[in-house]
Amino acid sequence: MIIRLVIMLHDGKETKGDENKYRSEMERLYSEKTEKEELINTFRGFAQDLETRHADDSSIREQEKELRRLFPENNRQIQAFVKNGKGKKAYNPNEINPKEQALCQNIVELDPFSTVDRNRVKKIIQDEEEKEIFDFEKDNINPLTEGAFERLVQERYSRVEMNKDKEKLENQIK
16 A cells, blocks of 8 residues: 555656646747747738738839930930830840850860860850940930030949849849
8 A cells, every 4th residue: 555655656756847848848939939920920020011012112113304404315315214224135045155166265175174164254244244334425415415425424324233133122022
């Protein structure tokens, strides 16, 4: 009989210990759940702010109004220049770019790293094409002065940055 009482007391102690462990584990899990719910709500708010900012983005419209005010003549050409930049000549995949050909002429075909060198040349050409360097004599739109042309080029660079920001915002929303 004493053995049974000792076993029952021992079982009672284990049950009380298990209950304490269970309660402490439940409290920890509940606090983690609360923290994660708050984090999710914060992210939802952030996503809603991004979507609102994307929908209300008026910087491009403001820039277009400013361009109409600054350059009342040739408005379509000016708007197209700021929106698109200067036209880039598109090369067919089968057609060889003369600049690429000139840069690749000293690459040795038997060199095991020739493909790396060719890819590097293509990357350099692509980076140069993205930079959009404008020349007053070549790219000037009708009777713009040099100062007005510089202002127009700065507006183009601003538009490129706006488009990058907009694209980045769209990627964050996704």
